[in-house]
Amino acid sequence: MSTASPDTLIFATGALAAVSLGLPLLASAWPWQARRIGLLGLPLAILGLLAAVGLFLDAAPGMDAPAVRVGLGGWEAPLGVTLHLDGLALAMLLLNALVALAGSLYARGYIHTAAGERQFWPLWLWLWGGLNLLVLSGDAFNLFITLEIASLSAVALVALTGDTDAVTGAMRYLLINLLGSLSFLLGAALLYGEFGVLDLQLLGELADDGPTVRMAAALMLGGLLMKAAVFPLHVWLATAHASAPAPVSGMLSGMVVAAMFYLILRLWLLIFAPLGTPALAVLLGLLGSAALVWGSLQALRAPRLKIVAAYSTVAQMGYITLAFPILILHPAAWPVVVFFAFAHGLAKAAVLMAAGTVQKAAGHDRMNALGPVLRARGRTVFALGLGGISLMGLPLTGGFLAKYLLLEAGLLAAADTTTIMQVWTALWVVMVALGSLLATAYILRMVAPAFAAGERNPGGHVSAGMEWMPLALAVGAAAMGLAGASLTGLLEHTTVAA
């Protein structure tokens, strides 16, 4: 089997990093053409990414280490910064590409003033580029900088609409992000102090169960959980996601939160896995359950469509937090986190963009007055419904596969542990089931007005992109239901600590 020689893969990784940085730089240098740069550059970058995935799948079995490691500047691991490309990274790059492409085509119609475009597109490409670099990077300090780039561009995009809620939400989001990044950096500093190395893979080999690693884990994972809006620290999410422009809130709920969980998973797999104690499992489980219940209840009460979607993100992140206690007992089930991130990313981006279309058409997004617009816009309601079905985890959608894997891992984990942990794991499994019931409730709340009898009024004009993109993303989330095997195949080639 002709394995694509690894150096074409090394070139591909370097090219991916260069493009992820080059596009935003070009757009920032020439904002008058930023829109064209974005709409031409993004598809080309995604084609390149698909080629890289093909190359990787073709070459991966032949390579000894299941990852492509590129020392930038020609300097190898301990001294230089290394890019780390493996199955997990490629999966997240794919998700980022899909959501960004859909968001861009959606933004074509959503942002139509020339001045607005000049400010939006450079920041939008920076968010996409920053997340790409975050996923590619394999060095602790480099992760800090990419985290900062992604967070700052996200905050600037949230504040772009310029109304009071958006700027308040952006400010709160910025402060939480700065706090999260600094605690991440302090964790990296501690690890550097103990082991004198910044590269994640080398840290993984050196890490023992000492006080430094435990403290670094607390700081780094704590910072990331803050940025991923996990339950007690989620207050910023609703205001920021609900008041941001629709493509931005799609990207925030879809990709940014998922990237934070990707990073938690990456650190977990490489360095912090041996730290998983049953007590930590119970704590994370309780956090996840609280997020699930509290987020869903808030979603049931929220008066505005986009706030329902924002709180649903808090709830769905509860699912992923619930996955970690099960991971502690049954480590081999880690792909479930990626499945959830992927399924939730596509579905939530679809729901939020559909909500943006409805808001644009109706002029507001107050739930009790949206009946006429929802009844008139069948396509948008179909996107809301299909995305909602994936969030509920009902069959033949990405969400269903993710829920299947989580329940399977839960039952497996419950099978071979001490009785107390069996009780706790059983509770997690019940919470997952309860979560999908609550999800049904608030998705129904979003979709039901469309089916109630009443007058129909399509509201204001909405561009073609805003009409079709939510549907395309929702169909993507559903199609992921059939693509489970290929995603698992891709995730097999991932570096997991010994």
Next chain:
Amino acid sequence: MIADLLTTVLVLAGLAFFAAGTLGLLRFPDVYTRLHALTKADNLGLGLVVLGLMLQAEGPAMIFKLALIWVLVLAAGATAAHMVAQRTWTHGEFERRE
């Protein structure tokens, strides 16, 4: 040996002036007198310290750099003092708060 002795003497003298300037800052009643104390005493103190250090410098470049530092501090100090005084005189907000 002499140079070292001279440097310590000059630097100590400089420190004395700095101490005087700080004491003035704390004790004087209003803005203008405190400005006066700070700029005069500290500039002179710095001059002495710079002189002391010049003796230790290896080459003429280092001496020139030290002199440049002193000149810059002089210019900056004077401008800043003037602006603070001007501001207090026209707006008087600092004075009232003391």
Next chain:
Amino acid sequence: MIESLDPGTLYPFGGAALFALGLHGLIRRRHLILRILAVNIMGSGVFMVFLGIAARGNAPPDPVAQALTLTGIVVAVSATAFALALTVHLARLTGYAVLLPGPLQTHRDSHPDDR
């Protein structure tokens, strides 16, 4: 208790104290300017830990840690500059520069009759 009080151990302690002090200020104070100052002080604390680690032992200091601190300082100043610009923008919109702890202002301005 600590066998040698060389800067390699003393300054990281100072850094940890600054980090905690900054965190305390960030949580307690409501005014945005003070919160931004608190974040900067926390950042300085982390950089002090980094440079303390760089200066450990009597070998010449570790240039990588120092380079990282330099990068960190520049990142901190750009984040602060953006935060200050956002604070001014928020003050221009809302008339005050204080983040009230209430989670959901958005209920406030939503339509009165849909409580």
Next chain:
Amino acid sequence: MNAALLTFDFVLLAGLLGVAWRCLASTDLFRAVVLFITFGLLLAIAWVRLEAPDIALAEAAIGAGITGALLLVTLERLKHIMNRPRTDTDHDPAPPPDPVASDADAPGAAPTGDAASRAADAGNAALSCAPAPARGRWITLVVTVGLAGLLMATLATQEHDPGLQPTVAEHMDVSGVDHGITAVLLNFRSWDTLLELAMVLLAGLGAWSLGRHDALPARPTPGPVLPGAVRLLLPVAIVTGVYLLWAGSHAPGGAFQAGAVLGAAGILVSLARPHELPDPDPRLLRIGVTAGALLFLAIGLWGLFAGPALLTWPSELAYPLILIIETGATLSIALTLVALFIGGRSPREDT
């Protein structure tokens, strides 16, 4: 000798913690900002004590200087916003009246003019802020002290690890420069520096995206002293900046410190003579701000195609390449810092 250094360390750390605590506990914003600038300078001394002159230079120039200037101008803007009655409609207020032009009376006017004092009182109100709420004081105290204790305990267990200093020394000959930090910044970990330039650029873009800039509210005191001083200081600042850039390859210095010094010079110019401030063509400004990072990436791409990986400099060409990159970076950083000081984007951009 060791005892003297030890006491110096303790005094410095006590001073740092004291200034930081007073700064965060103060109820007057102006006092807090001044204390913060002092904190920055003390920090610079601490970095010198830790044998990191480059970082001390950067801390003084960027941490205390530029951040201090940004804070003070933000306070001015807040004071100005609080004073003018907040009309909900206008998002971009008309540029504020410049008192230099308005109160035409001689500099020696009586300080207690009622217009001035009324403005002063409202101004003071804007700059004061409520003390921390009593509720929850103890919990945060316990949490933070606990965190500090945990951190110190962890740091205490770490023994003296030499870090990467030997590896850097080993590769210095190939790096094209002979100053450790510049070698790391621009050769070994050049990817971090490139992303850091991107971060500065992003802060500029973010600030610009928020709104158009109102003319600088900073009110220089009338009279020839400030313009005169600026005329004297400007050439010195530019020469020092270029010297710092040049010295970076063999002594403490480098792109960021030079950029900060030139940025400070730019800020000084914009403060001293606001009227003749040439409003630059927005397209050139955008290209100027992005030039540093773009140049860096362009040169790096050459490594992607020819050399083993992105951002590889051939060892014989390393020094000239690093110098070009550093100049580009310095210019971009200086431009961005001045733009951040001025605040919003130029109105000409939205036409």
Next chain:
Amino acid sequence: MNADGGLLLIAILASSLVPGLLIFFLPEERHGLRTLLNLSAAGIKLVLVGVLLLGVQRGETFEFGLTLLPGVDFVLAADALSLLFATLSSILWFVTTLYAIGYLEGSPRRSRFFGFFSLCVSATVGIALSGNLITFVIFYEILTLATWPLVVHRGTPEALRAGRLYLAYTVTSGLVLLAAVIALNLLAGSQPFASGGYLLHLPDELHGLLQIIGLALIAGFAVKAALIPLHSWLPQAMVAPAPVSALLHAVAVVKAGAFGIVRTLNDVFGLELAADLRLTDVLLVLAALTIVYGSIQALRAQDIKQRLAFSTVSQVSYIALGVAMAGPLGVIGGLVHLVHQGLTKITLFFCAGNFAETLGIHEIREMRGVGRRMPLTMAAFTVGGLGMIGLPPLAGFISKWYLGLGALEGEAAWILGILAMSSLLNAAYFLPPIIAGWMAEPEVTRPPAHKTRFESHWMLLFPTLFVAVLALLPGLLAGLELSPLGWVELIVERGYVLVPGGDMDNGTGVSP
């Protein structure tokens, strides 16, 4: 495993899925194109299922596999049992589409209706053709999602309330099913349906766990099969338009539940293991209770559709009863009743729909003397009613006859009592409307049949009559090869492990 076999299965599924999706995007006013799409889709599906029927009769195997996740495969397979359900639903879909086009003449949002209608049928056929339990559950929940919009089609507040109740029941049952399927998958791996079950090799100490899983599976399917106490969503769902209650609540949704129970007992556990785990006894009691309860409630219901709904609740439990008897004769009775009940009940629903649409009759007492005004529909109603009661020449009799034999074979004589009592109750709630319909004097003078040649819109009348004839045939032509009874005997002959103690009197030995 010939590839074209798999393609045939996919073609059958796609024949209603693709037109359904197309109809969604059809603008509302394109009636002609929509009707064409609908009918052609139904026609093609009928032909394809016919081809499949002949293929399966000749013993060919049809298989389509797709791995969703490692250890989880999406499998479509056609065996004799699946054909029974597939043929029933495709025939009735053709008829109901015709009926629905007539029924919904001039009502709004028909593109949406027919879109979801086609999705429902695709899901039902998917359920019939699924080759393993996970595929079955996938289609089972897709059916839920596709039927919800039809239940709330009218958009009235009580329709939405019924929809919420329906969704609450079915999503919960979906979760229970999923958990049970995953547990089963972990224990025995992802096995296709195999007559006689694939759990025999598991060690005995797992029996406790298997029992819980079995009960969970039965409970999950019982929701849609409307067994006590999980039946209350069915009467509420009658608020849906007539074609929906006809096809879905007489054929698709309710039968899916019953079919699920049949698959679980027969093809997952195997009747022998099910008997050991006492699952069949639980089901027996539950079914018996539901039969009686359903008949009593039907007696009390005054609205025609409510009465038919409760009658469905009790009739479907016949199927569960038959399978739970674990004897070949009982299973024949249960399976054949699956078809007979479907045909008879759909006739009754069509008649109810006709009465409501043409004369606005909703209550039983309004049916007095309707025979004079709408003789043909009343005749169809009579055929349906008598079929339900189980008079000898009609289909109902055959299934009750075999159920009785099965009861004797399984030494459970008390079931005979249940069957007799329920037949009496059936008579009690079907005969009065039939007699009143023909004999009684109409209280209110009804306008004479208006100018059209038939008593109601032709697209409503002809499907009703066609289905009434269909309800007659299985009773009269029971001996034929391709009649439902003949086909069920083929199923039993091919698949059943003979439960010791009962031997087939007509000598068709059965090998697993």
